[in-house]
Amino acid sequence: MQCKTHNSQQNLLITEENWRSEIIDFPLEFAPSLEYFGTEHIRFAPGWGKKNAADYFSYAFLWILDQDPELSSKKLESDMETYFDGLIKVISKEELKSNIDITKSKAFFEKVNDSVYAGKILTYDPFTTRKDVNLNIIVTYRYCTLEKKHLALFNISPQAPEHQIWKKMKKIAIDLTCE
Template sequence: MNFTKTVPFFFILLFFSNCFDNMTSGNLLLAPKDWRSEIIKFPLEFAPSLSYSGLEHIRFSPGWGKKDAEDHFSYVFLWEIDQDPKLTSKKLEAELETYFDGLTHATPKSEIDTKTKAFFEKVNDSLFVGKILTYDSFTTKKEVNLNVKVSSSYCYNENKHLVLFHLSPQTLDHQIWKKMNTISIDLDCD
C-alpha cells in the first residue's frame, strides 16, 4: 500500500462525509450567522400532544436570551411536518397555548401557575396574525406578550407541510420584524 496515495484519499473521504452530514442535518431557516440555530424532532418533548411528525427548525435572534435587548424573545421557527395542520384561528390558539405552556413548565425549577393565552385572526388562507400572552421562564421570569405572524404552505417537492412562525414582543413596525422577514426557507418547493 502506498502511504502517499492513501492519506490524500482519506482526507477527501472525510471532507465529503462532513459535507453530507451538514446537508442532511442543517437548519432549513437561512438566517444571519449570529442567529442561533436549533432543530427539534416531533413529537416535541415539551408538547407531546401536538401530534405531528417532522422537524421544528428554530432561529433565535442574537438578543433572544438577554432581558434588556431590543430583540429579546424574538425568533422564527418552522414546522416541517408530514400532516396537513388544517390551520384555523382556533386551532392555532389551542396549539400555541399547548406549545408555550409546555415550554414554560419544561424549564427546571419552573413552578409557574399562569396559563398561556393565544389570539389569532385569519388574514387569508395561508396567513394568520395574533398575540400570545405567556411567560418567559428562561430569562426575565415575567409575563411576555408576543406578536405573531404565521404563514403556511405545502412543499410539493418534499411532500411536507410548512408552517412558519415569526414571534417578538416588539410591535410589527419595529426593526426586528424587518430582520425576521429576511429569514427564508432553504427548500425548492415548486
C-alpha cells in the same frame, strides 16, 4: 458556519449568521400532545435571551410536517397554548415546585388570508425574565409539493410590528425547493 444541532440536520431557516440555530424532531418532548410528525427548525435573534435587548425573545421557527396541520385561528390558538405551556413546564420545574403562580398561556389569532395568520400570545418567559411576556406572532403556511410536506413558519417577538426586528424576520427564507 452553521451550528450543529442535536440531530445533525441542517437548519433550513436562512437568517443572518449570528442567529442561533436549533432543530427538534416531532413529537416535541415538551409538548407531546401536538401529534405531528416532522421537524421544527428554530432560529433565535442574537438578543433573544437578553431582557433589555431590542431583539429580546425574538425568534422564528419552521414546522416541516408530514401531515396537514389543518390550520385555523382556533387550531393555532390551541397549538400555541400547548406549545408554550409545555416549554414553561419543562423549563420552570423548580419554580413550579415552589408554588410560584405562573399564568397559563393564552393565544389569539386572526386569519389574514388563506396562508397567513396574525396573533398574540400572552405567556411567561421561563428563560430570562421569569415574568409574563406578550408576544406578537405571524404564521405563514404553505404546502411543499416536491417534498410533500406542510410548512408553517412562525415569526415571534414582543416588539411592535413596526420595530426593526420584524424587518429582519421578514427576510428569513426557507432553504427548501418546493416547486
